[in-house]
Amino acid sequence: MPTVSVVIPCYNQGRYLDEAVDSVLAQTFRDFEIIVIDDGSTDEETIRLLSSFSRPGTRVIRTPNQGLAEARNTGIREARGKYILPLDADDRISPGYLEKAVAVLDARPAAGIVYCLAETFGARQGLWPAPEYSLRRMLLGNIIFCSALFRREDWEEVGGYNRNMAVGWEDWDFWLSLIERGREVFRIPEVLFFYRVKEGSMAASMDAAKKAAMHLRVMENHPQLFVANALPLLMLYYRVTGSRPYRLLKALRVPYLVGRVMAGGKGER
Structure with missing residues (x-):
């Protein structure tokens, strides 16, 4: 059984998927699997890519479109790893991310969420605002991006990502579910995650x-x-x-x- 399952939902993002998967395959920590969830893609380029997508240690699971929260849940249900890392199909991680994040969860039984510093790329470049965790900050707004490492058993305990967050912010809601059950949060003080900013993205376009x-x-x-x-x-x-x-x-x-x-x-x- 792998230690880490990297779950990558993909909805019409085939043009970016190779970059995301390559960033996982380049990890210094090697005990992982990759699960790509084709969330009912309609884009011809994505459909064509996923129909023959074959990469080491990677599975593709096709589902009707169900939204990001449930796509992640589907991937985690199929996962064999004890730790889970969600990764959006258009983002990337640094080669040392899994090694450093796994070391935290292995060494700290009370830790339940491990994140890091991050940078944006694409339409906007710069440092992602990922401050040191505090509950007060977390209740005012999400300070942890979606690609933090957590324990599969915690996902099971809280019932997964909440399906009533279908239009966004499902990651903030999920982190709060873990926090209110006593899980500690740890931030790695290095840039190990890269978030792609696109014109007209869901987060940017929300009124x-x-x-x-x-x-x-x-x-x-x-x-x-x-x-x-x-x-x-x-x-x-x-x-x-x-x-x-x-x-x-x-x-x-x-x-x-x-x-x-x-x-x-x-x-x-």
């Missing part, structure tokens, strides 16, 4: 109203975590309700979250 709605969805999925940490909750609350689409919710959402905590509620999965 203010949708961002506010997604903030609230994450809060609803983790009411105990937000309410138990009152200061970050209030800071996020005023940040969200300060935007026009959510002023009408100002008198409703905090009482609603508190009510969910009192009732022991959790977000739907």
Whole structure:
């Protein structure tokens, strides 16, 4: 059984897939498998590439289009490794990433999320803002990119990536699920991950109203975590309700979250 399973969802991103897979095959840590999930691609170039895609230690699994969160879940269900690294089909990792991240999880039984410094490339180049982890920062917004190493057993315990995050931010929601179960977060202080920025990407094109709605969805999925940490909750609350689409919710959402905590509620999965 491999130590690490690298799960790469691919939806119409065939033009970039070789770069992502090559970055995994170049790892100094060799005990891994690669699982590519063809998430119902419709692009002819991607379909043609994946129909005959053959790389060492790599499997391709084809599914109907189900979105990024469930595509990752599908890949992890098929994974044999005890550690999981999600990697988007248009991103890359440095040759030493797996070696250094695996060493952290091996040495720290309480650690559950290992990430690193990162850079962007493509339409925008520069340092990715990946600050040192703190719960307060994490509740104000995601500071951990999707390609952090975690334990498969933790994924099983929390029920995987939440399917109600179908339009984005499923990684933030997932990290919070691990954190609220007591897992520690460790940042490697080196640039080992490279995030491709494309014109019109999902993250760049999300408007203010949708961002506010997604903030609230994450809060609803983790009411105990937000309410138990009152200061970050209030800071996020005023940040969200300060935007026009959510002023009408100002008198409703905090009482609603508190009510969910009192009732022991959790977000739907």
